[in-house]
Amino acid sequence: MSDLVTLGQRIRHFRSATGLTLDQLGELVGVAGSQLSLMENGRREPRITLLTAIADALGVALSDLLEETPPSHRAALEIELERAQRSALYASLGLPAVRASRSMSDEVLEALVGLHRELVERERQTIATPEEARRANTELRHRMRTLDNYLPDIEELAERTVRDTGHTTGALTHREVGLMAKKLGFELVHVGDLPHSARSVIDLENGRIYLPPASIPGGHGLRSMALQAIAHRLLSHEVPSTYAEFLRQRLEINYFAAACLMPREQSVAFLAQAKADRNIAVEDFRDAFGVTHEAAALRLTNLATSHLDLTLHFLRVGDDGAVYKAYENDGLRLPVDVTGSVEGQLVCRHWSARVAFTRTNRTTEFYQYTDTPEGTYWESTQTGTSASDEFSITVGVPFAQSKWFRGRETTNRSVSTCPDPACCRRPSGDLASRWRGKAWTSAKLHAHILSPLPSGTFPGVDDQELYRFLETHAERVDD
Template identity: 80%
Template sequence: MVEFMTDLVTLGQRIRHYRTDAGFTLDRLGEAVGIAGSQLSLMENGRREPRLSLLQSIAGTLGVEVSDLLDPAPPSPRAAMEIELERMQRSAVYAGLGLPAIRPSRTMPDDTLGALVGLHHELARRAREAIATPEEARRANTELRQYMRTQDNYMPEIEELAQEQLRQVGHSTGALTHRSVSLMAKKLGFELIFVADLPHSTRSVTDLENGRIYLPPASIPGGHGLRSMALQALAHRLLGHHEPASYAEFLRQRLEINYFAAACLMPLRQSVDFLKGAKAGKNLAIEDFRDAFGVTHEAAALRFTNLATTHLDMTVHFLRVGEDGALYKGYENDGLRLPTDVTGSTEGQIVCRHWSARLAFERTNRTTEFYQYTDTPAGTYWCSTQIGTSQAEEFSITFGVPFADAKWFRGRETTNRRASTCPDANCCRRPAGELASRWSHKAWASAKLHAHILSPLPSGTFPGVDDTELYDFLEAHSGS
């Protein structure tokens, strides 16, 4: 079978193109290569995959090379529209309408065919717009988080890809330099360009036509921002990503590019060697891992979750919590019960007041990690929490392990210990009875709205990106 040729529609169009150019009918060509004309018709319509030997016979009869038939490009503008219509009619969006598929005849005018393709594109665009809602985003994010839990947050294929890219630019030790990232981009045919007018809804923009990756002029705090953003942009190309057809696909792509960037900034072999050495000395610390590779505390903690279970034989959890107590990002495979809503989503849920993720905000000295043991219904956990600051607010980054694995970490000797019975409302969600009696119905608070949770994302080709602003930017820089 032609295993390397997956686009049967294009293959069929190319066979038809060369058959009609050579003046063959279906029956005449079929007779020449030893098959019925009806079977050949199925192949030309993308309904049957031909054997390589049959393709060789067809090519020889028509006087072309097999490579001409296997060329992935449509043979003509008309064929390109017919292929696009076929693909769009096979989509789940169109299938859900229950409408019959339209087969473009030879007599169908090009403008009619173009109108049909345009209608399908608009249908797909509206479908993407409809799913970029908070509910869909939370559902897709929950499914992805649950999937990554089954994988122990580890993606070996991307680890291998990152290692290969680093080998190609000669990086073996120390923090990854901006020069090495630029060399990686150059090998893929891209130039890194720093501009001050990126669209507000983007972190970077890749101009595929002119081979440019546009980045902001200054790094975000922590020193790894520009490297990480450039690596994420390169990852889209290396991983073969296409424009996302759903919000779930958008989230999966974002997860994969973030993983690739982390695997480059904190390479597998060097990271595992560093962490195993620290574990042997019972001196594991996120802050040491962070400083060894010149990344942010959050990046180091997340990278630890990638490697801990597969390479260090320990289960872990990670939390990013806002100063209001809302959970913005969470992962666990150690049994810690993250707060969830009725759908299983964790985003925006309030974590227990007795967890270190909340208590760390009460410290006067926030330059060092805060350590704590927490007794929960699921067991006792040791946690390390560091406070960070963004343009909008402060947040905490927590990395933790079950009690039995605390012995490997610096800070295990802490005497800080709290008990949490959440999700029991009596733990920390209900006010003390005396205070409730005193103040109930005697005050009125104006709540701060979590707009990022309730508002739909701006619609566009990529969720959250303003197409008009994006295309204006590209046009303005295309001549520079």
């Protein structure tokens, strides 16, 4: 019973309907009226035996008390006001809480709730900026580094969820993902008109999870998106009130999806055997579970330190050298700006993540040793192409740990002295003299880094488009 406020409102609603006072109901169920008052105000969780006694005394079914919907419009407003005043945003104002007493008119209550909604909306508008996104993302990256990118609670949840479908070995199927959704009371529906700003949409009223009709080869994309939507429900996520909370939720649903598609027990067994054979390869891990190269590389970062005693780093880099995603716990110095953010920063031209783009044959992984001021690292890089650009996926480890990986025998070697500007950023004296003042160019901006997100209920999602989509499909359900 996570929603004690709604439970309390339902108890109060049915008590008032019977005409009983708190003390009178307390005598019937054997507790003090003051204790019942705490329950009705959502400040104490009753035992199930007491709830059963309360339901009997009020002449209703226990399920009537445990429903998740408010019993009336007035109750819904009171619940919303209570939650708003418990939020960190309201607490930061240092203002006292206002209790929705019986004497408070509906008009006053509507006004208070409306003010809180506007306060939240204005806060969202201030946080949906590139600066706030980068700050929150940097904090999350640092936190995950302290955890070795490993979340045991979500690992266990994913294991239970996969096990309940009957899955044992091999790649998780679309059917098994559908069974997960069904157990939560949802149907997976593929549509061609999803809001442009949404990857998936959950219709809580009609029990539907809307997904796009197409996917990348192998079906990993659709399975992953469905699992991410399911994770929101299993992890009891609420509408994020800060950008940091939005990013945390996104990380958790991505982690859950990966842990389902590449279950911990099977994945650790596979990787442990590969380590014993001194033949760890992201491409083998990828093919064993039918996922993308990036998904397999990221999953390796989840498990390598906690289960294989390996430290490592991960990079997704654009063909211009700009970082899209990065993680490290092996001491590699990532390029960062003055705020500590890595997104959009350029990696050294001598790192494997950029050298791999110069190859003619890009169908296989590229291996390289790179000497850096922090030590020598072995790296494996695979390039790929998205709808808009090329990118590379890199997994690397310190030299001493390269002995466990396929490709360790490579003779490719490079030297990087970055962040020294003379390493790869500053042109030679001759070139600078030859062209200084004789050229003009226009920069290619990274829109995903500089553009603010739409400030809707969910960061990045257009509310109007979302609600119109839901209304259209709800009408089809009714028909």
